[in-house]
Amino acid sequence: MGVWDTEAGAVRLPDGRAVRGTGVRRRRRGASAPEFAIYLLGKDPRIQAWPYRWVKWPEFRTPANTLNAVAALREAHERALTERVEIACGGGVGRTGTAIALLAVMSGVAADDALAWVRAHYHPRAVETRGQKRWLRDAARSVRSG
Numbered sequence: 001m002g003v004w005d006t007e008a009g010a011v012r013l014p015d016g017r018a019v020r021g022t023g024v025r026r027r028r029r030g031a032s033a034p035e036f037a038i039y040l041l042g043k044d045p046r047i048q049a050w051p052y053r054w055v056k057w058p059e060f061r062t063p064a065n066t067l068n069a070v071a072a073l074r075e076a077h078e079r080a081l082t083e084r085v086e087i088a089c090g091g092g093v094g095r096t097g098t099a100i101a102l103l104a105v106m107s108g109v110a111a112d113d114a115l116a117w118v119r120a121h122y123h124p125r126a127v128e129t130r131g132q133k134r135w136l137r138d139a140a141r142s143v144r145s146g
Contacts, residue, residue: 003080003081003082003083005018008031009021011121013077013103013107014104014109015108017080017103017107018080019076019080021087021092021097021099022087022088022092023088023091023092023093024041024045024090025090025091025092034084035079035083036051036075036083036086038053038055038087038088039052039053039089040057040063040087040089040096041054041055041089055068056068057069059089059090059094059095060094060128060132062132063135070102070139070143073099073102074106076099076103077107087100092123093123093125093128094125094127094128096122096126097119097125098118098127098136100118100122100126101118101136101140104117104118104121105140111143114140115127
Protein backbone atom coordinates (compact mmCIF):
# COMPACT_ATOMS: atom_id res chain seq x y z
CA MET A 1 0.00 0.00 0.00
CA GLY A 2 2.56 2.57 0.98
CA VAL A 3 4.48 4.30 3.72
CA TRP A 4 3.39 6.63 6.51
CA ASP A 5 2.97 10.26 5.58
CA THR A 6 1.81 12.58 8.33
CA GLU A 7 0.26 9.94 10.62
CA ALA A 8 0.67 10.72 14.34
CA GLY A 9 3.76 8.95 15.65
CA ALA A 10 5.33 8.57 12.20
CA VAL A 11 9.09 9.08 12.15
CA ARG A 12 11.10 9.67 8.99
CA LEU A 13 14.44 7.86 9.31
CA PRO A 14 17.61 9.40 7.82
CA ASP A 15 17.49 7.07 4.80
CA GLY A 16 13.95 8.23 3.93
CA ARG A 17 12.04 5.24 5.32
CA ALA A 18 9.25 5.92 7.79
CA VAL A 19 7.89 3.92 10.70
CA ARG A 20 5.11 4.69 13.16
CA GLY A 21 5.87 4.39 16.85
CA THR A 22 2.98 3.87 19.23
CA GLY A 23 1.83 2.15 22.38
CA VAL A 24 -0.72 -0.65 22.28
CA ARG A 25 -2.38 0.94 25.34
CA ARG A 26 -2.74 4.29 23.59
CA ARG A 27 -3.47 3.44 19.97
CA ARG A 28 -5.48 6.25 18.45
CA ARG A 29 -9.05 5.62 17.39
CA GLY A 30 -9.29 5.83 13.62
CA ALA A 31 -5.53 5.42 13.11
CA SER A 32 -4.51 3.74 9.87
CA ALA A 33 -3.71 0.06 10.13
CA PRO A 34 -0.09 -0.98 9.60
CA GLU A 35 0.85 -3.48 6.93
CA PHE A 36 3.44 -5.01 9.26
CA ALA A 37 4.22 -4.49 12.93
CA ILE A 38 6.82 -5.29 15.55
CA TYR A 39 5.39 -5.72 19.05
CA LEU A 40 7.87 -5.32 21.90
CA LEU A 41 5.91 -6.86 24.77
CA GLY A 42 6.24 -9.34 27.60
CA LYS A 43 3.78 -11.67 25.89
CA ASP A 44 2.52 -12.25 22.36
CA PRO A 45 -0.42 -9.90 21.62
CA ARG A 46 -1.95 -12.43 19.18
CA ILE A 47 -3.04 -9.76 16.68
CA GLN A 48 -5.06 -11.22 13.81
CA ALA A 49 -5.55 -8.12 11.66
CA TRP A 50 -2.10 -7.81 10.01
CA PRO A 51 1.28 -9.57 9.87
CA TYR A 52 3.56 -8.93 12.81
CA ARG A 53 6.56 -10.18 14.75
CA TRP A 54 6.56 -10.38 18.51
CA VAL A 55 9.79 -9.63 20.35
CA LYS A 56 9.71 -10.74 23.98
CA TRP A 57 10.68 -7.54 25.74
CA PRO A 58 9.33 -6.97 29.26
CA GLU A 59 8.42 -3.42 30.32
CA PHE A 60 11.39 -1.27 31.46
CA ARG A 61 13.79 -4.07 30.49
CA THR A 62 15.74 -5.17 27.42
CA PRO A 63 14.84 -7.86 24.88
CA ALA A 64 14.95 -11.45 26.07
CA ASN A 65 17.00 -12.30 22.96
CA THR A 66 19.11 -9.62 21.27
CA LEU A 67 19.63 -11.61 18.06
CA ASN A 68 15.87 -12.06 17.67
CA ALA A 69 15.22 -8.37 18.38
CA VAL A 70 17.83 -7.18 15.88
CA ALA A 71 16.53 -9.61 13.22
CA ALA A 72 12.97 -8.36 13.72
CA LEU A 73 14.10 -4.74 13.46
CA ARG A 74 16.12 -5.52 10.31
CA GLU A 75 12.94 -6.96 8.80
CA ALA A 76 10.99 -3.86 9.85
CA HIS A 77 13.66 -1.61 8.32
CA GLU A 78 13.55 -3.51 5.03
CA ARG A 79 9.74 -3.56 4.89
CA ALA A 80 9.58 0.18 5.64
CA LEU A 81 10.83 0.80 2.10
CA THR A 82 7.38 -0.02 0.70
CA GLU A 83 5.05 -0.82 3.61
CA ARG A 84 3.46 0.95 6.59
CA VAL A 85 5.47 -0.48 9.50
CA GLU A 86 4.47 0.03 13.11
CA ILE A 87 6.75 -0.38 16.14
CA ALA A 88 4.84 -0.68 19.41
CA CYS A 89 5.26 -1.50 23.08
CA GLY A 90 2.83 -0.89 25.93
CA GLY A 91 3.17 2.87 26.27
CA GLY A 92 5.10 3.69 23.10
CA VAL A 93 8.08 5.40 24.75
CA GLY A 94 10.86 3.24 26.25
CA ARG A 95 10.97 0.02 24.27
CA THR A 96 9.53 1.62 21.13
CA GLY A 97 11.99 4.51 21.37
CA THR A 98 14.87 2.09 21.86
CA ALA A 99 13.82 0.13 18.77
CA ILE A 100 13.39 3.29 16.66
CA ALA A 101 16.84 4.45 17.76
CA LEU A 102 18.29 1.18 16.47
CA LEU A 103 16.38 1.64 13.20
CA ALA A 104 17.99 5.09 12.95
CA VAL A 105 21.41 3.43 13.24
CA MET A 106 20.42 1.01 10.47
CA SER A 107 19.53 4.14 8.47
CA GLY A 108 22.91 5.80 8.93
CA VAL A 109 22.92 7.54 12.33
CA ALA A 110 26.17 6.99 14.25
CA ALA A 111 25.78 4.61 17.20
CA ASP A 112 26.91 7.31 19.64
CA ASP A 113 24.25 9.72 18.30
CA ALA A 114 21.26 7.34 18.27
CA LEU A 115 19.89 8.33 21.69
CA ALA A 116 19.94 12.05 20.94
CA TRP A 117 18.49 11.42 17.47
CA VAL A 118 15.49 9.41 18.71
CA ARG A 119 14.75 11.94 21.47
CA ALA A 120 14.83 14.78 18.95
CA HIS A 121 12.78 13.03 16.26
CA TYR A 122 10.43 10.67 18.10
CA HIS A 123 9.93 11.30 21.83
CA PRO A 124 11.96 13.35 24.36
CA ARG A 125 11.88 10.48 26.91
CA ALA A 126 12.57 7.65 24.46
CA VAL A 127 14.92 4.96 25.83
CA GLU A 128 13.84 5.16 29.47
CA THR A 129 16.25 3.03 31.51
CA ARG A 130 19.99 2.61 31.92
CA GLY A 131 19.61 -0.98 30.72
CA GLN A 132 17.85 0.18 27.54
CA LYS A 133 20.57 2.78 26.94
CA ARG A 134 23.27 0.13 27.40
CA TRP A 135 21.42 -2.34 25.15
CA LEU A 136 21.01 0.33 22.46
CA ARG A 137 24.70 1.22 22.59
CA ASP A 138 25.79 -2.41 22.32
CA ALA A 139 23.22 -3.40 19.66
CA ALA A 140 23.96 -0.24 17.63
CA ARG A 141 27.67 -0.96 17.58
CA SER A 142 27.07 -4.54 16.48
CA VAL A 143 24.64 -3.40 13.75
CA ARG A 144 27.15 -0.88 12.38
CA SER A 145 30.06 -3.31 12.49
CA GLY A 146 28.18 -6.33 11.20
